[in-house]
Amino acid sequence: MGLLVDGVWHDKWYDTKSTGGKFKRSDAKFRNWITADGSPGPSGTGGFKADSGRYHLYVSYACPWAHRTLIFRKLKNLEDYISLSVVHPDMLGDGWTFATDDKGATGDTLYGLPFARDIYLKADPRFSGRVTVPILWDKDRETIVSNESSEIIRMFNSAFDTLTGNTEDYWPEELHDPIAPVNDRIYDTLNNGVYKSGFATTQAAYDAAVVPLFDTLEWLEERLESNRYLMGDTLTEADWRLFTTLVRFDPVYHLHFKCNLKRLIDFPNLWAYTRALYQMPGIAETVNFDHIIRHYHYSHDSINPHRIIPVGPALDFTAPHGRG
Numbered sequence: 001m002g003l004l005v006d007g008v009w010h011d012k013w014y015d016t017k018s019t020g021g022k023f024k025r026s027d028a029k030f031r032n033w034i035t036a037d038g039s040p041g042p043s044g045t046g047g048f049k050a051d052s053g054r055y056h057l058y059v060s061y062a063c064p065w066a067h068r069t070l071i072f073r074k075l076k077n078l079e080d081y082i083s084l085s086v087v088h089p090d091m092l093g094d095g096w097t098f099a100t101d102d103k104g105a106t107g108d109t110l111y112g113l114p115f116a117r118d119i120y121l122k123a124d125p126r127f128s129g130r131v132t133v134p135i136l137w138d139k140d141r142e143t144i145v146s147n148e149s150s151e152i153i154r155m156f157n158s159a160f161d162t163l164t165g166n167t168e169d170y171w172p173e174e175l176h177d178p179i180a181p182v183n184d185r186i187y188d189t190l191n192n193g194v195y196k197s198g199f200a201t202t203q204a205a206y207d208a209a210v211v212p213l214f215d216t217l218e219w220l221e222e223r224l225e226s227n228r229y230l231m232g233d234t235l236t237e238a239d240w241r242l243f244t245t246l247v248r249f250d251p252v253y254h255l256h257f258k259c260n261l262k263r264l265i266d267f268p269n270l271w272a273y274t275r276a277l278y279q280m281p282g283i284a285e286t287v288n289f290d291h292i293i294r295h296y297h298y299s300h301d302s303i304n305p306h307r308i309i310p311v312g313p314a315l316d317f318t319a320p321h322g323r324g
């Protein structure tokens, strides 16, 4: 685990000293958008036109943020249009690597480079910041289009529609307003909340994260009692953003990140909803529990110094969900 400063790699854990024990996630630095015609998106510069074979996605199967982009690549039939590399699940002193000695880790199928940081350095030899996945790469301009998952999924949602003919819309115009506060609460208290809980280095920072986290789970449990999806009958990006955290909850966050007031399976609606999403066509193929469980327990030696990988829990994501 580390970061680049002026193009030089430093093997350093997150700094929580300056924040009273709190984990603070830094903002993604590459914020351009692929658009249908190459015009600029909401941020960054233009010139990234949707095209077949031009873009490459670097992901970790373990990472919930990268997982969102894998799901959208699948849902929007982009697999033949956007190529893929998968990093090794172990993220140690060199950060994410392209080692291939683990099933599912593909190596850097584009350039054969050893480390994910080399992709950042190829885009900007003086890059400063964390080397995170997902990375959306432009093979033509040899640069990073974006390393922000919430924006990558919106590009995937619509930019390639005329090429693929897939016009399914997970961010429909009329739901932009209602989706925003739901995304915000889920991001802050749950998607990022599990990390704030798990990476806290003081009791106060942990308490401040874990209490709102379970409040949000209770709120969602109630919402899903009378709603099939977060926005009622329409399946949206809000559901997929939630799903990648829920699917990791019992295998990782409950034990490793100390989010243990309850398990996901103790919330009947949330658990059935998670199974319903898992069972949608193609989704199970994007979920790699071996990488998920291995990555967290093996990589975070300040939390799990002996790197023992827990045996469970035994969960059946394929059990009937009964949600229509």
Ligand SMILES: N[C@@H](CCC(=O)N[C@@H](CS)C(=O)NCC(=O)O)C(=O)O
Pocket (backbone or CB within 6 Å): 001, 002, 027, 028, 062, 063, 064, 065, 066, 095, 130, 131, 132, 133, 134, 147, 148, 149, 150
């Ligand atoms: N804002 C980014 C966050 C991505 C992120 O933090 N990914 C984690 C993996 S789950 C990572 O690569 N961490 C490496 C690090 O922080 O050094 C996004 O949503 O795309």
